[in-house]
Amino acid sequence: MELLDGNQCAAWGARLARVQYVPCYPITPQTEIIETIAQWKADGEFKGLFEQVDSEHSVLSAALGSAATGARTFTASSSQGLLLAHEIFPNISGTRLPMVYVNVSRAVSAPISLWCDHSDVLSVRDFGWIMLVCETNQEVLDSVIMSYKISEDKKIVLPVLVNMDGFVHSFTREQVVIPKQKMVDKFIPKQDLKIKLDVRNPKSMAVPVLHGYMYFRSQVHRAMLDSVSVIKKVHSDWYKLTGRKYDFFEGYKLSGAKEVIVMMGSYTTIAKNAVDQLRKKGRKVGLLRIRVLRPFNEILFKKMLKGVKHVGVVDQSIAPGLSGILFSEVRGMLPSVKVSNYIGGLGGKDVSDKEFIEIFDDLKKGKEVRKWLM
Amino acid sequence: MIEIRIHGRGGQGIKKSAQILARAAFLKGNLTQDFALYGAERRGAPVVSFVRLDKKKIGTRGYIHEPDYIIVLDESIDDKVVMDGKKKSTKVVVNGTAYCNVNASEIAMKHLGRNVPNIALLGAFCKVSKLFSLKDLEKAVSIELGKKGKEIVKKNMLAAKECYEKVRC
Numbered sequence: 017m018e019l020l021d022g023n024q025c026a027a028w029g030a031r032l033a034r035v036q037y038v039p040c041y042p043i044t045p046q047t048e049i050i051e052t053i054a055q056w057k058a059d060g061e062f063k064g065l066f067e068q069v070d071s072e073h074s075v076l077s078a079a080l081g082s083a084a085t086g087a088r089t090f091t092a093s094s095s096q097g098l099l100l101a102h103e104i105f106p107n108i109s110g111t112r113l114p115m116v117y118v119n120v121s122r123a124v125s126a127p128i129s130l131w132c133d134h135s136d137v138l139s140v141r142d143f144g145w146i147m148l149v150c151e152t153n154q155e156v157l158d159s160v161i162m163s164y165k166i167s168e169d170k171k172i173v174l175p176v177l178v179n180m181d182g183f184v185h186s187f188t189r190e191q192v193v194i195p196k197q198k199m200v201d202k203f204i205p206k207q208d209l210k211i212k213l214d215v216r217n218p219k220s221m222a223v224p225v226l227h228g229y230m231y232f233r234s235q236v237h238r239a240m241l242d243s244v245s246v247i248k249k250v251h252s253d254w255y256k257l258t259g260r261k262y263d264f265f266e267g268y269k270l271s272g273a274k275e276v277i278v279m280m281g282s283y284t285t286i287a288k289n290a291v292d293q294l295r296k297k298g299r300k301v302g303l304l305r306i307r308v309l310r311p312f313n314e315i316l317f318k319k320m321l322k323g324v325k326h327v328g329v330v331d332q333s334i335a336p337g338l339s340g341i342l343f344s345e346v347r348g349m350l351p352s353v354k355v356s357n358y359i360g361g362l363g364g365k366d367v368s369d370k371e372f373i374e375i376f377d378d379l380k381k382g383k384e385v386r387k388w389l390m
Numbered sequence: 391m392i393e394i395r396i397h398g399r400g401g402q403g404i405k406k407s408a409q410i411l412a413r414a415a416f417l418k419g420n421l422t423q424d425f426a427l428y429g430a431e432r433r434g435a436p437v438v439s440f441v442r443l444d445k446k447k448i449g450t451r452g453y454i455h456e457p458d459y460i461i462v463l464d465e466s467i468d469d470k471v472v473m474d475g476k477k478k479s480t481k482v483v484v485n486g487t488a489y490c491n492v493n494a495s496e497i498a499m500k501h502l503g504r505n506v507p508n509i510a511l512l513g514a515f516c517k518v519s520k521l522f523s524l525k526d527l528e529k530a531v532s533i534e535l536g537k538k539g540k541e542i543v544k545k546n547m548l549a550a551k552e553c554y555e556k557v558r559c
Contacts, residue, residue, distance in 0.1 A: 019409075019416055021425070184451050188425035189412060282451055289449030366452050 020192040022185030023048035025153045026092060026118040026178070029160025031056060032200040033116070035090040036064045039078035041071060043097040044130050045182035046120040050092065064088075072097035076104035076117075083113035083175075084221055086212040088164065090115065094182060095122035095136045102140070108175045109144030109236055111222040114167035114209070115175045116160055117145075121281070122182040123363040131364020132182040134281060134333040138341045144236040146176040146243055147310040149280040151266070153190045155307075156180045158260060161200055165250045168207035172243045174236070183364060184282040199257055240311045247308060264313040266305040267320050269295055273302030275379035276321060278346060279330040280306040283360075283367055287330070290372030301376050306342065314349055326354040326379040330372075330389075332361040339386060354382065360389030391444040392521070393454045397472045398463025401433040403508030406534060407461065408439035410512060414522045414530035415443035423448055436467050459483070461515055463494075463507060483515045483557070490518045490559040494549070497556070501549040502542075509535075513550025514557035524554055 020028065026049045030038065040050035056062035069075055072093050083089045093101065098119055108115065119137050123129040134149075141147070146166060150156045156178065163176035180186060213221065225232060244264075251262045268288050270276065277287050284305045294301045304320060321327065327350060331340020338344055343357035358375055360367045371389055378385060394411060398404040405426035412424035426439035440454045456475040465486035476482070482489035485507050492514045494507035501510070509531055516522045522530075528547050535543050 017416075019413060019422070019424075183425065183427070187428075188423050188451070189409065190423055191416070191421055285449060285451050292449065364452075366455075368455075369450065 017191050018194055019189040020153055020157075020194075021048070021187055021189045022153045022156050022180045023120065023187070024052055025157035025192055026160055026180065027052035027056075028194055029157045030090040030116070031062060032195060032197060033088065033090070033161055033164045033204060034063070034201070034206075036087040037079070037082040037089045038064055038066045039069050039075045039082070039091055040067070041069060041075045041093070041097065043072070043094045045122055045186040046092050046094040046097070046118070048186065049118060049120070072100040073104065076101040076108070079115055079117075080104055080108050080111065080113065081213075083108065083115040084111065084213045086209040088206060090117075092118040092120065094120045095124055098136050099124060099139065105140050105143040105145060107222065110232065112173045112236075112239070113175060114164070114173055114207075116163045116167060117175065117177045118156070118160065119177055119179050120182045120186045121179055129363035130182070132184055132282075132332070133362045133364065134179075134331075134341070135362075137177070137179045138333050140177065141310065141341070144174065144240065145310065146172075146174055146240070146247075147179065147308070148176065149179045149307060149309050150185065151282055151284050151305060151307075153180075153185055153188070154192050154260065155262070156185060157192060157194070158254065158258070158262065161195065161204060162250050162254055162262070164204045166243060166247055168204075169243075169246045170207070170210070172239050172246055173209070174239055174243065179281075181282040193258070195258065203253070203257060244311050244313055247311075262307060264308040264316055265320055266307055268303040268305065270302040270304065270320060272300050272323075274300045274325045275328070275376050276302045276304055276324045276326075277328045277330055277372065277375060278304045278306065278342065279332075280309065280342065281332060283330070283332065286367060286369055287372045290369045290376065293369065294373060294376055299376065312345070317346070318349055321350065321353065324353055326356065326382060328356045328358055328375050328379045330358045330360055330367070330375065334359050334362065354384050356384050357386045358389055359387070365389075391442060391448060392459070393457045394441040394459040394461065395454045395457040396439045396441075396461040396463070397467050398437055398508070399433075399467070400435045400437050401506075402437075402463045403506050404437040404439045404463060407463075407508040407512060408441045410509065410527070410530045410534045411441045411515075411522075412443065413534050414526045415441070417529055418522070418526065420445060421448055423451070427453070436471065459515070459519055461511060462486070463511060481518055483511065483518050485511050490514065490557055492553045492557040494553050497549050497552045501545045501552070507549075509546040510549035510553045513553035516550075517554045517557050518559065524551055
């Protein structure tokens, strides 16, 4: 066991995966990830190529190029940095390249906030990236390693985004087990790309297709759906190696639950505490944490919420003019369940255990509501 | 669960204090969280850091609103901020003259030649809280300041010991 913050965990994940190329550009609260790798590079402990380029747009462009040559590629950013790189996100998934990108969630400007919400990461929701959203620092480290296994799988070949929460994960140290290098080497041997850029065998990738475009988009969607079975296998293999269990969703005290909160990210720790307090009083409440946001395993999601009367979706995001983003995603999947929406924690605002208990009380009343936890 | 909040100014070692206390708690078999709020902070600006420790899983995150202990490295920081959420049972350890206090700056100057009073004041905190012995503190300081060398650990521990002995409640 070690004491590591979320940023160090992301860096450790990349190091243990023996990534070959890290293009980077600093931004709070992510900077420490690349600082850590830069320090290792200076100390001779990191063998890959480390390069600071001129912007986040260039970072992801460089990452695309490197991934296209078959080099194992890693980078990280936050908020405005992720937004600046937007254009490149669907280019990487559309070109069908494997890589791992860590986003350290931070609210988007303006006004400027340095603290966490999920408006940044959810803006790339539809760009064809597999997306994992973490609750603990250990999960960040484990997820980066597992992501290479998923990303490079021959059936998938799609990029993966691992999300952690700014400050709450990135700057908070917790107890973390650093996996053994030997074990990781065995778990994720470097996969060679079938189609890649190679100076000895020149070719063009991601060329204009005009009428064929729809076929390629459908292929990204299909690969995403196919990745469900791959992710399941990777989770179960990792569990066998480490004893640490991950799934598409984490069900917390869902057995017999009538009122359930659905949410993602670090604040689930606080919501679980509220569940514990109410369960002690005999209340039938539970929590479902979304970990794998894309692909969204709809079948499993519905199965886990079977018998639930009222779901409260707690969104750390807002689609202005509609609702919270998770709410609009899952409401349609639950036609016979009442679904309420709570917007909270924007720009890192606290949501206390008392507030989660109030949400459960609200859900028990049975009336669908949409509220802001101001 | 025990929650500790540390107030001071950028440059006084506020973040490091939280890391040292968390390390001491970790070494004694606790689960811990330690973090600092920063971003716009800089040398001289008010900085706050936090430690949580518990034998069982910690069921919360973020800002500590009702700390069990408040450690104040600089008395000139706004009282409203520092004492926010203070409970009747909250113990306060101050580098200065109020509550449980000791002049940690002076003692740090004496031993280190610099006004970096964080570890010195942690000595007083050990005495007041009874959470850690000076030996526990020394182990934690050795790990967290490891890269800076043994000499700096030794000097800081002399300051911590003096604060441990001199703190008044």
